[in-house]
Structure formats: structure tokens, C-alpha cells
Amino acid sequence: LQEVLLAALNERLDLERPSLEPFEAHVKRNWVMHETVSLHEGWIILLALERNPVLRDVDGLIDLQALSSLRNTRAIEEQGRAQNGGAAGVHLQAGEQLLNWLTTPFRDAPESLEDQVRWVVEHWQHFLPESLRHRLLRALDRAAEYHAPREGGPAVHQGPGWSSSEDVERFTEDSDWMTRCVLIAKHTCVWLDQLSTTYGQAIERLDDLPDQALTELVDRGFTTLWLIGLWERSSASQTIKRRRGNTEAEASAYSLNEYRVADRFGGVEALDRLRERAQALGLRLAADMVPNHTGLDSRWMVEHPDWFVQLDHSPFPGYTFNGADISGDSRLCVQLEDGYWNETDAAVVFRVTDKETGHQRYVYHGNDGTQMPWNDTAQLDHVQPAVREALIQTIIDVAKQFSVIRFDAAMTLAKQHIQRLWHPPAGDGGAIPSRSTYGVSQEDFERLCPEEFWCEVVDRVREEVPDTLLIAEAFWMMEGYFVRRLGMHRVYNSAFMHMLRDQNNAGYRAIIKEILATQPAILERFVNFMNNPDEETAADQFGTGDKYFGIATLLSTLPGLPMF
Numbered sequence: 263l264q265e266v267l268l269a270a271l272n273e274r275l276d277l278e279r280p281s282l283e284p285f286e287a288h289v290k291r292n293w294v295m296h297e298t299v300s301l302h303e304g305w306i307i308l309l310a311l312e313r314n315p316v317l318r319d320v321d322g323l324i325d326l327q328a329l330s331s332l333r334n335t336r337a338i339e340e341q342g343r344a345q346n347g348g349a350a351g352v353h354l355q356a357g358e359q360l361l362n363w364l365t366t367p368f369r370d371a372p373e374s375l376e377d378q379v380r381w382v383v384e385h386w387q388h389f390l391p392e393s394l395r396h397r398l399l400r401a402l403d404r405a406a407e408y409h410a411p412r413e414g415g416p417a418v419h420q421g422p423g424w425s426s427s428e429d430v431e432r433f434t435e436d437s438d439w440m441t442r443c444v445l446i447a448k449h450t451c452v453w454l455d456q457l458s459t460t461y462g463q464a465i466e467r468l469d470d471l472p473d474q475a476l477t478e479l480v481d482r483g484f485t486t487l488w489l490i491g492l493w494e495r496s497s498a499s500q501t502i503k504r505r506r507g508n509t510e511a512e513a514s515a516y517s518l519n520e521y522r523v524a525d526r527f528g529g530v531e532a533l534d535r536l537r538e539r540a541q542a543l544g545l546r547l548a549a550d551m552v553p554n555h556t557g558l559d560s561r562w563m564v565e566h567p568d569w570f571v572q573l574d575h576s577p578f579p580g581y582t583f584n585g586a587d588i589s590g591d592s593r594l595c596v597q598l599e600d601g602y603w604n605e606t607d608a609a610v611v612f613r614v615t616d617k618e619t620g621h622q623r624y625v626y627h628g629n630d631g632t633q634m635p636w637n638d639t640a641q642l643d644h645v646q647p648a649v650r651e652a653l654i655q656t657i658i659d660v661a662k663q664f665s666v667i668r669f670d671a672a673m674t675l676a677k678q679h680i681q682r683l684w685h686p687p688a689g690d691g692g693a694i695p696s697r698s699t700y701g702v703s704q705e706d707f708e709r710l711c712p713e714e715f716w717c718e719v720v721d722r723v724r725e726e727v728p729d730t731l732l733i734a735e736a737f738w739m740m741e742g743y744f745v746r747r748l749g750m751h752r753v754y755n756s757a758f759m760h761m762l763r764d765q766n767n768a769g770y771r772a773i774i775k776e777i778l779a780t781q782p783a784i785l786e787r788f789v790n791f792m793n794n795p796d797e798e799t800a801a802d803q804f805g806t807g808d809k810y811f812g813i814a815t816l817l818s819t820l821p822g823l824p825m826f
Contacts, residue, residue, distance in 0.1 A: 263314070265394055266382050267307045267364055273389040274363060310361055314368040316375045376405050383689075399688035400699065406692025410631075422741035422757050422773065422788070432749040433783065434720060439485070440731050440751060441786070443666070444818075445548065445825040446484040447795070450491045450527065451512055467528030468492075469535040480543050484826070486666050487540065488548035490795055491515030492533075494524045496557025497590020499638035502598070505588075515550070515795070516670060517557040517638040519590075521656050533663065548666035548733075553653050554674045555628030555639040558596045558612060559589040562652075563625075563640055567614065569649045571626040571641045571684055576611065577696035583613040593617055598637060608634040610695050630674050631683050631693035644680045645710040653715075654722050661727035672734035672744065675715050679738070681707050720749035733789055733823075745787040752823050755788035762813050763792075763803045788822035800826075 371377035379398050458465045495513035503511035523533045582600045589596035595615040601607025611624040628639035642649050683693050691698025723730050734750040744753040761770040777784050792800040804810040817824045
């Protein structure tokens with residue numbers, strides 16, 4: 263505040279500006295242009311701060327008792343009378359006018375320091391030094407980080423975002439089979455266990471799947487089988503869940519060690535045999551790809567630790583890391599922040615120690631800024647070219663094994679959200695705690711991340727593994743952008759599930775009519791679904807009676823890709 267007021271004071275007393283009022287020249291002459299300039303500037307600023315009602319509630323920030331003694335202005339008055347031939351009254355009157363102007367933000371926003379800073383940035387930006395304006399914006403970002411609700415709970419559900427005014431249109435052409443795709447998702451661990459019970463025998467590997475189970479899917483009209491959780495998972499993820507009390511928990515299917523079919527499912531050999539049998543029945547296979555993060559102890563964390571968003575120190579001094587090493591790799595020591603274990607905090611970073619060198623890193627957990635950090639994940643830094651290229655190579659490898667790839671949380675890798683979440687410019691931060699401190703300018707971000715990651719993915723897959731269907735799990739009103747501008751074949755349409763579950767039938771009907779009237783091609787690019795791996799089951803959301811049957815009928819007959 264002192265710096266802001268000093269900048270304002272210097273601006274107001276700048277005789278070069280034609281808008282100055284007559285009293286300012288008088289103040290300039292009698293208050294500033296003499297040997298005691300520092301005394302007078304400091305006196306004005308302290309008196310202005312003393313008039314700020316917000317500071318009265320901030321104990322210790324400013325000594326109001328000491329300031330009150332400054333109300334005795336006899337020394338200043340006598341000095342002014344001596345310099346002005348007795349015209350101290352005019353001198354003090356000009357000073358009071360100046361004080362009234364300096365304290366305008368305090369009067370216009372008397373209840374909130376944040377609102378005062380916003381007022382200053384908006385109304386005084388033309389004379390604030392750029393470095394000071396930058397710091398004020400960062401201060402607002404940090405306040406936004408502090409106050410952002412992160413308790414989870416149901417999100418606000420909106421219709422899909424789309425626009426017919428995009429300047430570039432990049433619809434990717436479908437193969438014939440893509441237009442007839444009907445997708446069934448199966449949690450691999452759960453499904454194998456269910457089939458073991460059904461058939462009365464141990465079914466543990468992919469090539470153990472009975473022909474009858476595959477034939478049943480085809481007979482019901484499904485053309486693609488999405489096997490969730492195929493990849494080798496993070497050992498740390500399972501350790502966290504079991505230490506939290508779930509002694510039978512598996513690691514998360516979205517906290518991965520590497521993109522290798524897990525040994526427990528028979529590895530790549532079992533996958534190859536399953537694919538051959540499924541193809542003979544006309545059934546394609548689909549897999550997940552999780553491009554925004556890995557597990558805490560992933561292969562990339564061992565081999566390429568610099569690829570992650572990190573600091574060489576803890577972003578908050580109160581964080582402590584005294585818990586057990588949960589790494590599944592003997593080369594790393596991985597420790598969660600202690601608040602996770604005692605349920606007092608949800609830290610945004612975890613600590614990784616290289617056991618050979620002793621080097622420590624504080625790596626950010628995966629996070630989309632809407633709820634808590636995902637505490638069994640490590641966030642990749644997508645402004646690094648090496649990271650983007652490694653992801654693209656991984657996607658190409660997955661495409662060589664699966665006809666359909668579903669990209670988890672794809673919207674977090676759109677340029678605007680890479681920037682917003684992890685590298686925000688001043689004034690645009692607040693999504694992830696502490697990241698506004700380490701943001702970059704718009705110019706630097708454009709240099710680091712010149713193109714949309716997903717455009718390059720679509721182009722490279724089309725060139726190297728053609729005939730692969732790419733599905734984006736994308737929300738945040740970006741559905742139209744992903745298919746029209748980024749070239750994804752299909753994009754999630756969560757409005758279908760949310761609006762029909764809530765029986766907002768009129769609202770969903772209006773969405774369909776509007777799209778048909780302006781950009782009907784969008785409809786056939788949607789993936790419509792009644793539940794998702796991280797949602798309640800379809801039976802929980804729609805029941806098992808007429809409502810379920812009615813929504814399933816819409817799901818099967820509307821344009822787009824039905825996903826069950």
C-alpha cells in the first residue's frame with residue numbers, strides 16, 4: 263500500500279501532466295521541492311494509511327497509536343508558515359485535498375483489501391510502475407488461490423460448449439466403422455472377477471476371457487470393448503489406499519507406472535491373443551491414455567524427473583514430509599505431505615528423494631483446479647518439448663495396439679488450461695495453490711507452448727497410425743472446440759447424462775435444436791453416456807425401471823457414439 267500511495271503521490275505532483283489542478287502546483291512547490299521531501303511524503307502516506315478502515319482489523323500491520331500522534335502537525339505547520347510567508351492554512355488545505363484523493367480506494371472499497379487492490383489496478387494503472395502493477399496482480403492471484411473452494415461435491419452442469427464462428431475448422435474424417443461404433447466399458451479387474459464367478463473358474467488373464475463372453479457382447483450390438491485399467495499401475499497408489507484403511511484396494515487405473523499391459527493380465531502376449539479372437543468376432547478394443555499425469559513412482563519419475571512440474575523447495579513453509587516411503591521403486595523415496603495422513607491438509611506437492619544422490623524435489627500432484635489434488639499422481643510439465651514428444655510417442659504406441667483411444671481429462675491439455683493451471687500470467691492465476699507465484703508472461707508462454715498439443719497428436723496419429731478413433735474426455739464448455747478446431751473424432755457429452763438425469767428435458771431438447779439449426783455436424787461427434795468411471799452407476803442415477811429404459815433408448819438412437 264505504501265508503494266501504491268507513493269506512486270499515486272508522485273503522479274499527482276507531476277507538473278508535466280496538463281490535468282493538474284492549481285492546488286497541486288502549490289503542494290509541489292511547498293511540500294516537495296525542499297530539503298525535507300522524505301519527511302513530507304512519508305507523513306502524507308502514513309496519514310493516508312491511517313484512514314484505511316481495513317487496516318484497523320489487521321493487528322500489528324500498522325501502529326495506529328503512533329500514527330495518531332502525527333495528527334499534531336505543529337512542526338509541519340510551522341515549517342510551512344516559515345516557507346510560505348505565513349500561508350500555512352493554504353498549505354494544509356492543499357494537503358488535505360491531496361489526502362482525500364489518495365484515500366479514494368479506501369472509501370470506495372472500505373470492507374476489503376482485495377477490493378482496494380482491484381480498484382487501484384483498474385483506476386490507477388496508467389501511472390503504476392509495471393513491476394508494481396505485476397505484484398498487485400500476483401497478490402490478487404494468491405488471494406484467489408487461498409479462497410478457492412476445493413471441497414469437491416457436484417459440479418455445475420452446463421450444456422456442451424460449441425460455436426459456429428471458429429476461424430479454423432479441422433473436422434477429422436471418419437472411417438466407415440467409426441460411424442457405427444457402439445462402446446461398452448469394462449473395469450478389467452472387476453469384469454474378470456465377475457466372469458470367474460459366472461463360469462466357475464479362475465479368469466485372470468486377458469486371454470482367459472471366454473469366447474462366450476465376447477460373443478455375448480457382439481450379439482447385444484457392441485462393436486468396441488474398452489478395457490479400463492489395463493496398464494501397469496503405480497505401486498504407490500495402492501500403498502496410499504491400503505494405508506488409508508482399504509486393505510483390499512487396487513491401485514488407481516489412472517495412476518500409472520508405464521504404458522505396458524500389466525503382467526497380472528498376461529502382458530502384451532495375452533493382449534495380442536485377445537485382439538485376434540475379438541477381431542474374428544467383429545469386436546475392436548479400446549484403451550485409456552492419461553496424458554496429464556503419471557503415478558508418483560512411475561518409470562518417468564525415475565528416468566526423467568525433470569519432466570514434472572516441481573520446485574526445489576516446498577511452496578508452503580508449513581508443509582512437513584515425515585511419513586513413510588511409499589515408492590515401489592528402490593531408487594526413489596516418495597513421501598506425501600503429512601497433512602494427508604492426519605487429514606488436516608491436502609498438499610499440492612509431494613517430496614521425491616533420489617536415494618543415490620540425495621537430491622530432493624517437490625513435485626506437484628495432478629490437479630484440474632476444481633477439487634482436491636489427486637494425491638497418487640505426479641503432474642507432467644507440458645510446456646517442455648521433450649514431455650510433449652514423449653507423450654505423442656506413447657500415444658502412437660497405444661494406437662498400434664488399440665483401434666480406439668480414450669484420452670482422460672483431455673481439456674487440461676488445451677493450451678489455455680495448461681497456462682491457466684500451471685503457468686498463469688499475472689492477473690489470471692488462482693487455480694492451483696502457489697502456482698501464481700511461478701507463472702510466466704503471455705509472451706514467454708507462447709514461446710514455450712506455441713501450438714495446441716492435441717492438433718499435433720491428431721496429425722501424427724493420422725500419419726503414423728491411420729484408422730484410429732480418438733475420443734476426448736473434455737468438459738468446461740470445450741466440446742465443440744475439440745472436434746471443430748482440434749480435430750478429435752469424438753468428444754464427451756456430459757450434458758446428456760446430467761441434464762436427463764435431472765429431468766431437464768426441455769433444456770436438452772433446446773440444445774439439440776440450436777445445434778441442428780447452426781452446426782448439425784457437432785451432434786454426430788458426441789459421445790453420449792449414462793455414467794463414467796468416476797460417476798455413480800447408471801442404475802444409481804437413473805434407476806432400473808422406465809426412466810433407465812427411456813434414456814437408454816435415446817442413447818442408442820441419437821446421433822453420436824453411444825457409450826455404455
